[in-house]
Amino acid sequence: METELKNLNHNNSNQYNQEQIDNGKKPLLKSDSQSSDQETTQKQLTAAELEEMEKKFAAYVRHDIYGPMGCGEVPVKEKVLLGAAMLTLLPLRVLVGMSILVLYYLICKICTLFSTPYRPGEGEDQQLQGYGHLVGWRREIIVRCGRFLSRALLFTLGFYWISQTSRIYDHEKLIDQSDSRDQLEKSERPGVIISNHASYLDILYHMSFSFSSFVAKRSVGKLPLVGLMSKCLGCVYVQREDKSSDFKGVSGVVTERIKEAHENSDAPLMLIFPEGTTTNGNFLLPFKTGAFIAGAPVLPVILRYPYRRFSPAWDSISGVRHVILLLCQYVNYMEVMRLPVYYPSKEEKDDPKLYASNIRKLMADEGNLILSDIGLPEKRIYHAALNGNNSLRSVFHQKSD
Numbered sequence: 001m002e003t004e005l006k007n008l009n010h011n012n013s014n015q016y017n018q019e020q021i022d023n024g025k026k027p028l029l030k031s032d033s034q035s036s037d038q039e040t041t042q043k044q045l046t047a048a049e050l051e052e053m054e055k056k057f058a059a060y061v062r063h064d065i066y067g068p069m070g071c072g073e074v075p076v077k078e079k080v081l082l083g084a085a086m087l088t089l090l091p092l093r094v095l096v097g098m099s100i101l102v103l104y105y106l107i108c109k110i111c112t113l114f115s116t117p118y119r120p121g122e123g124e125d126q127q128l129q130g131y132g133h134l135v136g137w138r139r140e141i142i143v144r145c146g147r148f149l150s151r152a153l154l155f156t157l158g159f160y161w162i163s164q165t166s167r168i169y170d171h172e173k174l175i176d177q178s179d180s181r182d183q184l185e186k187s188e189r190p191g192v193i194i195s196n197h198a199s200y201l202d203i204l205y206h207m208s209f210s211f212s213s214f215v216a217k218r219s220v221g222k223l224p225l226v227g228l229m230s231k232c233l234g235c236v237y238v239q240r241e242d243k244s245s246d247f248k249g250v251s252g253v254v255t256e257r258i259k260e261a262h263e264n265s266d267a268p269l270m271l272i273f274p275e276g277t278t279t280n281g282n283f284l285l286p287f288k289t290g291a292f293i294a295g296a297p298v299l300p301v302i303l304r305y306p307y308r309r310f311s312p313a314w315d316s317i318s319g320v321r322h323v324i325l326l327l328c329q330y331v332n333y334m335e336v337m338r339l340p341v342y343y344p345s346k347e348e349k350d351d352p353k354l355y356a357s358n359i360r361k362l363m364a365d366e367g368n369l370i371l372s373d374i375g376l377p378e379k380r381i382y383h384a385a386l387n388g389n390n391s392l393r394s395v396f397h398q399k400s401d
Contacts, residue, residue, distance in 0.1 A: 057382040059283035059372045064311040069386050070321045078309065085328035093327045096156045104149045105225045108232045111138040132213050132234015132268045139266075142232050143211045150208035154201070158332035162205070166338045167366060190269070190341045191262030191296030194359055195303060196369065197273035198281035198313040202303055205334065207233070212271035215254065234268045251290055258294040269299075274356060277376045280315040281305055284369040287356040295349035300339040300359060302367035307333065316386055339366055 054061050062068050065078060074082070112131055115138070134142065154162070193212055195202060206212055213234040221227050221237050236257065238250045260267045274287035281304055291298065305312040310329045314322055326332065339362065348355035364371050 053382065053385060057374065057378060058370075059279040059285060059374060060315045060379050060382050062280060062311060062313075062316055064307060065309055066317075066325065068316050070310075070317040070325055081309075081330075082325075082328055085330065086324075089330065090324065090327045093156055093158075097153060100149050100153050100156065101225050101229075104145060105228060107145050108142060108228050111142050112228070112232065131231040134232075135266060146211050146229075146232070147208050150204050150211075154204050154208065154334075157201070157326060158329055159201075159334050160331065162334045162336060164336045164338070167340060189262060189265060189297075190299040191258040191260075191294060192270040192272050192291050192298050193301055194291060194298045194363075195271065195273055195301045196281075196284055196363065196367070197275050197278045198303060198305060198315075199278060200314060201305075201312055201334070202273070203271075205303065205336065206271050206301070209336075210269050210271070212269040213257065214271040214273075215250070236270075251293070254290055255294045258291065258296050262294075262296040274360075275375075277379055278314045279372075280311065281313040282370060283372040284360060284364045284367075285372055285375055287360045289352040289356050292344075292348075292352040292355040292359070295344055295352075295355070297341050297343045298359060299341050300363050300366075302337040302339070302363055302369070304335040304337075304367070305333060306335060316383060337367060339363070 062070070065074055066072050108131075111134070115131070115134065131142075193206065193210060195206065203214060206214075211233070213236065216230055216235045216237055218237040220230050221235070223230075234257075236250060236253050254270065254272075257267070258270050261269045270291070272291035274289075274291050275285040276288055277285070279285060310325045312326055312329075312332055312334075317325075342359060342362070344355050348358060360371070363369065
């Protein structure tokens with residue numbers, strides 16, 4: 001891919017240098033017709049390359065009026081609406097949103113006073129997870145306030161109504177294994193929530209719905225305000241740069257937490273985004289197997305963000321630009337589909353890859369999502385192409401016109 005981009009950037013210059021060599025001299029000026037022909041050729045090649053890129057990286061292509069990276073040319077009417085929102089709506093939402101965060105931080109601070117953030121006998125990696133196992137009135141206040149304020153924050157961001165539907169299946173048709181039937185009679189509680197991943201807003205919704213724990217970078221636990229909240233959620237922290245001992249430790253912790261959540265109703269549910277990165281919301285990437293190793297039942301949830309102007313999906317746009325445009329959109333929409341708890345068969349318990357594949361196909365069918373074979377490495381290549389290739393960016397502007 002990088003080679004193709006380099007060829008794209010230097011194609012015309014190389015052709016021009018070759019002509020100089022053949023003629024044995026270097027002209028002082030190029031004719032207008034020659035310059036025009038070269039510009040036309042470059043635009044054609046760039047447009048062809050752009051079309052190929054959009055097909056290859058379709059899961060990360062933005063289709064709203066702001067275009068890829070949110071840098072496209074927008075109509076005059078949109079500029080007026082955006083300017084008005086920046087002067088009025090944006091500061092108001094920032095003020096209210098920060099007030100909600102500070103309020104919940106104070107609630108978490110009070111509820112965790114005189115309590116340790118780790119369980120006896122556990123190391124530093126577990127210190128950031130212990131608050132998720134608080135019980136009694138402390139846990140009750142943290143959960144209830146967390147769910148309410150998460151929904152209040154979504155309301156502040158323009159999600160005034162959230163469409164939620166729940167699918168109901170005939171369990172007699174879905175369950176053939178006696179082992180799975182016994183589980184259904186024993187408990188309806190899943191061990192983990194499996195969700196597609198389109199935006200950081202996904203976490204806010206799941207906090208308002210189930211207040212579940214999730215996997216986060218270790219640095220999140222040390223951030224102001226958000227760090228303490230994530231500890232109260234009982235997040236599992238990872239260090240992506242450490243590929244030696246931490247990788248197996250996190251996998252083991254996640255598996256234990258999923259089993260515990262399935263067996264103990266007081267334990268917080270785990271929330272896993274098995275795709276590993278965000279998409280534009282229309283695709284479903286391959287699932288990683290970490291959430292399925294435990295063999296516990298899962299609750300599949302599908303999130304969508306319908307839009308008219310700006311897409312809340314966080315795909316090929318910077319975080320700062322995304323937050324600003326999101327805050328400036330007067331109304332945002334979210335649709336949620338909760339599928340029934342899925343109880344794995346014996347074959348699925350023995351084969352996490354089969355389990356993950358079956359859940360992925362189920363979610364794709366029910367949510368009308370397109371299955372894609374690309375992943376995070378391809379997303380980084382696409383982002384690098386958008387950020388580093390000026391000729392591509394100019395064509396994006398021309399297409400938006």
